[in-house]
Amino acid sequence: MTDSSAPQSEQRVLDNLLEGYRRFRSSGWSPNRERWARLSEGQQPEVMIVACSDSRVDPSQIFDVDPGEIFVVRNVAALVPPFETTPGHHGVSAALEFAVQVLKVKEIVVMGHGMCGGCKAALTQELHGTEPGQGGFIADWISMLDEARGPVAEQFGTSGRPAERQMEQAAVRVSLENLMTFPCVRQKVGNGDLKLRGAFFAISDGQLHLMDETSGEFAPAS
Template identity: 80%
Template sequence: MTRSDANVPDPVLDHLLAGYQRFRKIGWAPHRERWAALKEGQEPEVMVIACSDSRVDPTQIFDVDPGEIFVVRNVAALVPPFETTPGHHGVSAALEFAVQVLKVKEIMVLGHGMCGGCKAALTQAMHGTEPGRGGFIADWISLLDEARVPVAENYGTEGREAERAMELAAVRVSLENLMTFPCVNSKVKAGNLRLRGAFFPIADGILHLLDESTGEFVAQK
């Protein structure tokens, strides 16, 4: 905001600041001891990899206090496979920090319903677009290209049934890619780290967890 804009009404900022004032009264003041303890560092036991979608906030879904979960959010809650090629590996860096430094005991991949990233992967609507016009998204969700094939063959590329299948497949892809990271693989095999898949449909508010024995997502009551 420039100096000349200082007195221009900004309803978006006003809304955020009103929320901040509520936080100061409800989230900060009554829990000062908790916040004071967090000044010394964080010790979350769980890492949650979730989508950037504004409707799916892991801290809200699991009703946790600050410092309880280490959260990474991106389009479609994707984990890329382990690679050492030059570039900026944001998810990989966060994963490395959670596993090697924070030593989390569990990593949850949290997919969700009505996911725009998964829908784009299914329809391939952004394929061929330039970076800044959809190309970055297309490149990112190409991580789902292989998983898309059986989904498209069995369900087509339109409709909620096909989209749900793609959303669940995306969780499985991220779980598989997690195991390509040596630090994750070794800790899982040693029993020091657990991977878990989860899905939140949004519409009914019911969390589903991936059953490792059946490969199905089971609703939690």
């Protein structure tokens, strides 16, 4: 006896995607053909946003922007690795280099968010020691937060929303610090050609928080 539920589920997922595509064609693409024609010739976004891959945190929705306005990189916990030239596939670094050197964006916003699974795993270290494919890739990636985890765990513990929120916001600060290890970023920031910002989106109330450059603390955007 075969289980027919899997194919039906797969078809439903595809149907939902195609339904969304049809809505986009009718209300997003067709009425804005001139804009899409211009975008077909190139892009000139002024802002790069580093955000989490979490399905609940879409920068285009949060900032209500049109196509072509923001250059977005999304990964687990919205992390930027430090500058390094070791062999490997440096996806975030490549995107950063393209945004800064080719697109010449004027601002980079690192946006963390509430209820971040990656930051929670960094805090609890629940994936520590797992094999690649079983959580090891994630564990290796979020190990970038190990140093920042110490003070958070010492003051707030390793469970509960207060501790998790502190870890989520600490991750933003880590990424901002790592951004400054890139020579191209450091030079442009020093020349006043590039601005770095930290942000935090609270899923529970839909409120965006911005980081104060001096204190490193977050407060609701006015």
